[in-house]
Amino acid sequence: MPDTEAISRQIGRALARIREQKPLLHHITNFVVMNDTANVTLHVGALPVMAHARQEVEEMVALAGALVLNPGTLTPEWVEAMIAAGRRANELGLPVVLDPVGAGATTLRTESNQRILREVRVAIVRGNSGEIGALSGAGGVVKGVESVEDLDDPLAVAQAMAKEHQATVAITGARDIVADGERALGVDNGHVWLKTITGTGCMATTMIAAFAAVESDPLIAAAGGLACFGLAAEQAAEQAHGPATFKLALFDCLYNLTPEQLAAGARLVTLA
Amino acid sequence: MPDTEAISRQIGRALARIREQKPLLHHITNFVVMNDTANVTLHVGALPVMAHARQEVEEMVALAGALVLNPGTLTPEWVEAMIAAGRRANELGLPVVLDPVGAGATTLRTESNQRILREVRVAIVRGNSGEIGALSGAGGVVKGVESVEDLDDPLAVAQAMAKEHQATVAITGARDIVADGERALGVDNGHVWLKTITGTGCMATTMIAAFAAVESDPLIAAAGGLACFGLAAEQAAEQAHGPATFKLALFDCLYNLTPEQLAAGARLVTLA
Amino acid sequence: MPDTEAISRQIGRALARIREQKPLLHHITNFVVMNDTANVTLHVGALPVMAHARQEVEEMVALAGALVLNPGTLTPEWVEAMIAAGRRANELGLPVVLDPVGAGATTLRTESNQRILREVRVAIVRGNSGEIGALSGAGGVVKGVESVEDLDDPLAVAQAMAKEHQATVAITGARDIVADGERALGVDNGHVWLKTITGTGCMATTMIAAFAAVESDPLIAAAGGLACFGLAAEQAAEQAHGPATFKLALFDCLYNLTPEQLAAGARLVTLA
Numbered sequence: 184m185p186d187t188e189a190i191s192r193q194i195g196r197a198l199a200r201i202r203e204q205k206p207l208l209h210h211i212t213n214f215v216v217m218n219d220t221a222n223v224t225l226h227v228g229a230l231p232v233m234a235h236a237r238q239e240v241e242e243m244v245a246l247a248g249a250l251v252l253n254p255g256t257l258t259p260e261w262v263e264a265m266i267a268a269g270r271r272a273n274e275l276g277l278p279v280v281l282d283p284v285g286a287g288a289t290t291l292r293t294e295s296n297q298r299i300l301r302e303v304r305v306a307i308v309r310g311n312s313g314e315i316g317a318l319s320g321a322g323g324v325v326k327g328v329e330s331v332e333d334l335d336d337p338l339a340v341a342q343a344m345a346k347e348h349q350a351t352v353a354i355t356g357a358r359d360i361v362a363d364g365e366r367a368l369g370v371d372n373g374h375v376w377l378k379t380i381t382g383t384g385c386m387a388t389t390m391i392a393a394f395a396a397v398e399s400d401p402l403i404a405a406a407g408g409l410a411c412f413g414l415a416a417e418q419a420a421e422q423a424h425g426p427a428t429f430k431l432a433l434f435d436c437l438y439n440l441t442p443e444q445l446a447a448g449a450r451l452v453t454l455a
Numbered sequence: 456m457p458d459t460e461a462i463s464r465q466i467g468r469a470l471a472r473i474r475e476q477k478p479l480l481h482h483i484t485n486f487v488v489m490n491d492t493a494n495v496t497l498h499v500g501a502l503p504v505m506a507h508a509r510q511e512v513e514e515m516v517a518l519a520g521a522l523v524l525n526p527g528t529l530t531p532e533w534v535e536a537m538i539a540a541g542r543r544a545n546e547l548g549l550p551v552v553l554d555p556v557g558a559g560a561t562t563l564r565t566e567s568n569q570r571i572l573r574e575v576r577v578a579i580v581r582g583n584s585g586e587i588g589a590l591s592g593a594g595g596v597v598k599g600v601e602s603v604e605d606l607d608d609p610l611a612v613a614q615a616m617a618k619e620h621q622a623t624v625a626i627t628g629a630r631d632i633v634a635d636g637e638r639a640l641g642v643d644n645g646h647v648w649l650k651t652i653t654g655t656g657c658m659a660t661t662m663i664a665a666f667a668a669v670e671s672d673p674l675i676a677a678a679g680g681l682a683c684f685g686l687a688a689e690q691a692a693e694q695a696h697g698p699a700t701f702k703l704a705l706f707d708c709l710y711n712l713t714p715e716q717l718a719a720g721a722r723l724v725t726l727a
Numbered sequence: 728m729p730d731t732e733a734i735s736r737q738i739g740r741a742l743a744r745i746r747e748q749k750p751l752l753h754h755i756t757n758f759v760v761m762n763d764t765a766n767v768t769l770h771v772g773a774l775p776v777m778a779h780a781r782q783e784v785e786e787m788v789a790l791a792g793a794l795v796l797n798p799g800t801l802t803p804e805w806v807e808a809m810i811a812a813g814r815r816a817n818e819l820g821l822p823v824v825l826d827p828v829g830a831g832a833t834t835l836r837t838e839s840n841q842r843i844l845r846e847v848r849v850a851i852v853r854g855n856s857g858e859i860g861a862l863s864g865a866g867g868v869v870k871g872v873e874s875v876e877d878l879d880d881p882l883a884v885a886q887a888m889a890k891e892h893q894a895t896v897a898i899t900g901a902r903d904i905v906a907d908g909e910r911a912l913g914v915d916n917g918h919v920w921l922k923t924i925t926g927t928g929c930m931a932t933t934m935i936a937a938f939a940a941v942e943s944d945p946l947i948a949a950a951g952g953l954a955c956f957g958l959a960a961e962q963a964a965e966q967a968h969g970p971a972t973f974k975l976a977l978f979d980c981l982y983n984l985t986p987e988q989l990a991a992g993a994r995l996v997t998l999a
Contacts, residue, residue, distance in 0.1 A: 438970050
């Protein structure tokens with residue numbers, strides 16, 4: 184059973200390492216969030232690059248500390264580039280983080296994400312319950328890119344999917360669930376304002392990738408990224424008059440959040 | 456002749472329905488505004504999805520309450536996807552809203568929009584006077600994506616185009632004109648700050664689509680979307696110190712605007 | 728040797744001309760910054776259009792006052808469109824401004840930018856020291872799209888590259904260097920906050936293009952765009968609580984900056 188106090192200290196130290204090492208996060212991601220996730224990458228202390236050309240992704244990922252695959256506005260050509268980059272990341276031992284945006288909504292999305300999971304060794308998958316439910320075959324209803332029905336037992340779904348793909352699985356929601364097939368953590372940081380702006384799931388995935396670039400235990404990296412993002416959201420909510428002022432404050436708070444505040448403010452729960 | 460007081464109450468109720476039903480707005484839109492129009496969709500109370508792959512658009516649109524076609528950064532491949540999605544929306548009886556960004560500026564833009572209007576039954580077209588002028592053959596000068604010359608008689612142009620395409624036509628400007636070939640309304644909500652940021656035309660189109668998803672009369676849906684967006688702009692202008700603080704306040708005001716405020720604040724004029 | 732006081736007055740007058748003439752800036756640029764650079768274009772007083780389809784770029788650029796080529800999320804198809812638009816701009820005598828994002832990071836990026844420089848007469852190239860170092864063969868280390876090592880003698884590198892390509896070369900950093908092979912200026916406006924948000928290099932390039940559209944001396948256009956952007960950043964820094972509030976204030980300040988403030992606030996240094 185993970186010791187949440189020790190993990191809180193560990194993720195605080197990880198945030199300090201991100202800012203020290205400034206790892207490059209190579210994103211192959213969707214058009215909607217590219218600007219936001221590049222900014223989140225900078226604000227947490229890492230460096231972003233967005234590059235999707237089949238001709239350069241294998242060379243680009245070799246410079247990176249982690250690879251984000253987010254097929255939110257996918258076409259088959261982009262999926263090919265994702266798989267090529269993912270395989271190269273695997274050869275190099277770099278963590279690959281997958282955000283299966285809208286899996287379950289269309290056949291193309293479900294099958295493309297399943298193919299990525301088959302052909303690339305993914306370290307961490309982060310999705311909402313609809314997306315993870317659809318990918319794991321546990322059900323889950325997706326309306327576009329939103330989950331509209333909660334899973335009965337998200338922990339069991341996460342654990343089963345983690346075992347099947349030998350990956351850490353994060354299901355984000357009111358309580359985020361992070362599971363690696365054996366251990367499991369709940370992350371209670373976050374705020375309902377996050378649902379009022381687009382791309383917060385994608386931003387959470389970027390946060391996880393930043394932590395994965397400096398922290399070798401994927402369970403802790405996933406919990407760290409989510410706790411850090413959720414804590415910044417809690418601070419931002421105090422200054423919000425609506426979704427736009429919330430987003431503004433979220434980015435500032437993320438940038439100003441210290442490793443000490445993160446270690447003290449992470450709200451982790453041991454689930455297994 | 457439309458009764459503007461009754462319509463104001465009707466569009467207030469439509470805003471309440473958007474927030475209750477949370478319709479999915481499927482956008483095939485341009486890269487510049489994807490993030491902004493996704494946020495506007497959320498703030499008015501609907502759900503956004505951006506999906507353009509030929510392989511999934513017909514499946515995605517079947518989940519939607521309305522389809523937005525915005526060829527602002529078009530290529531021929533994207534136009535094919537727009538037409539496929541539009542035809543499927545027609546089969547399903549879903550409203551299609553077209554934003555002919557930059558029609559008149561290049562042959563590709565003019566012809567692609569004309570082709571969409573021929574091959575898809577479009578419920579509502581929204582453009583500036585240059586774009587609508589170019590598409591209707593009434594003249595109209597476009598510099599990139601901006602209209603640089605007013606039409607002599609925008610109402611006559613809108614009515615003629617509405618009759619030709621059996622669509623509702625909205626020409627936005629200082630006074631927005633909405634016409635369906637018989638009836639016509641002016642919408643006097645709005646603010647000059649809207650011209651200082653990019654994508655406000657595209658955002659207005661998204662607003663119209665949100666209303667069209669819950670209101671079956673396209674004339675009222677178009678007037679509702681424009682009145683709602685314009686009223687939020689008026690409120691936002693009071694807090695603006697420049698275009699960025701205006702945009703920030705615009706998004707917050709849109710989120711906080713109530714159906715009652717909309718019914719009371721819509722400034723509609725009967726034109727025919 | 729350039730007279731910096733005369734040039735300051737000249738760039739103040741150029742800003743006034745931008746707002747009077749509202750030149751169209753045709754961008755073929757990357758997905759990450761499209762929204763931001765469109766807004767920066769509007770805020771400085773020009774008009775943006777983003778258009779990349781091979782079928783329309785030659786027609787679109789003919790409407791423009793300057794062309795921005797920014798292969799930050801390039802594919803080979805986009806590079807073809809850039810070259811076609813660049814050649815047409817050359818025929819029309821329009822200034823072409825190149826932002827070689829990430830040159831040096833991958834072979835595709837380095838070679839594509841070199842090809843553009845060979846096949847298009849570029850008026851002004853703006854990059855960080857890593858990018859310009861990589862393109863000029865002077866060394867320079869790029870991590871994704873960030874320069875991570877300073878050039879020993881950036882002025883010499885800029886002058887050599889300017890001579891080789893008969894272009895004005897701008898290397899942005901703590902002190903921006905602008906050189907045309909004979910004359911050289913330093914621009915000391917700017918603020919460290921600019922490094923905390925994505926796309927500020929791309930925005931600086933857009934600013935240069937706005938000035939190049941109304942000022943025929945590329946050295947002065949480049950210095951003008953950088954001084955204007957840097958001065959707005961200095962003003963914005965006073966209101967910043969983090970990167971997001973900095974960006975918010977940057978856009979407002981850019982919009983509110985007067986030609987007189989620019990002429991008085993430009994901090995130029997004669998280097999050659």
